[in-house]
Amino acid sequence: MEVFVVIVVVIVAALILQLWLSSQAKRQEEVHVKARPHDVLEAVQSHFKSMWWRPVHGRGALNFQSKGFGVGSWGMDNPVISIDISEMDNGNTTVEAWMSSWSSRMGIVASCDRVYFKRRKLLKSLEEMGV
Numbered sequence: 330m331e332v333f334v335v336i337v338v339v340i341v342a343a344l345i346l347q348l349w350l351s352s353q354a355k356r357q358e359e360v361h362v363k364a365r366p367h368d369v370l371e372a373v374q375s376h377f378k379s380m381w382w383r384p385v386h387g388r389g390a391l392n393f394q395s396k397g398f399g400v401g402s403w404g405m406d407n408p409v410i411s412i413d414i415s416e417m418d419n420g421n422t423t424v425e426a427w428m429s430s431w432s433s434r435m436g437i438v439a440s441c442d443r444v445y446f447k448r449r450k451l452l453k454s455l456e457e458m459g460v
Contacts, residue, residue, distance in 0.1 A: 347437045354408070354444040357427035364458045366414050369422045372458060373412055376451050381443075387411045388429040395447075399440025405432040408444050424455055 362369050370391075377384070377393045385394045389411025396407065411429035416422055426448050431438045438444070 344437075347441065350441040350445050351433065351436065351438040354428050354431075354438055354441040354448075357425060358448060358452055359423060359425045360452045360455050361417070362422045362424060362455050362458055364422055364455075365420070366416045366422045368458070369414055369424060369455060372455060373414070373424070373451065376454065377410075377447075382447070385409060389413050389425075389427075392429065394430075395440050395443045399443040405434065405439035406430075407440050408432075408438065410444055410448055424452070426452060 364372075373391055377391075381396050382393045383396055385392050387409050391412040391414070392409050393412075394407050394409045399407070408428050408431035411427055413425045414422060415425075428438070428444050428448075431441075431444075433439065
């Protein structure tokens with residue numbers, strides 16, 4: 330009986346984590362970088378230059394779709410991260426990143442973990458550019 334309770338608790342915790350990751354992956358994030366737009370563009374392209382992300386057409390200036398498996402991605406389309414880069418009046422750069430295309434099942438976005446962690450790592454590395 331104790332093993333059953335532990336299994337149920339683990340399953341419920343995993344579902345809650347997946348729902349939280351899904352909600353976080355859907356958010357649009359923005360960061361201001363103390364660097365030129367060209368340098369930021371190169372940094373973004375370099376960040377997504379791996380075998381697990383491919384450039385695609387989409388709603389942003391840059392769009393990348395994940396490849397492979399992620400949380401709840403079996404039999405579903407992989408999400409697309411879109412990125413817009415714009416220069417501010419003071420010479421700094423604004424970067425906006427959001428998930429522009431996704432599929433979900435029971436409220437859980439396919440590969441939400443990959444989107445959340447990839448975007449988080451990108452924005453953190455961009456913030457460090459201008460320091």
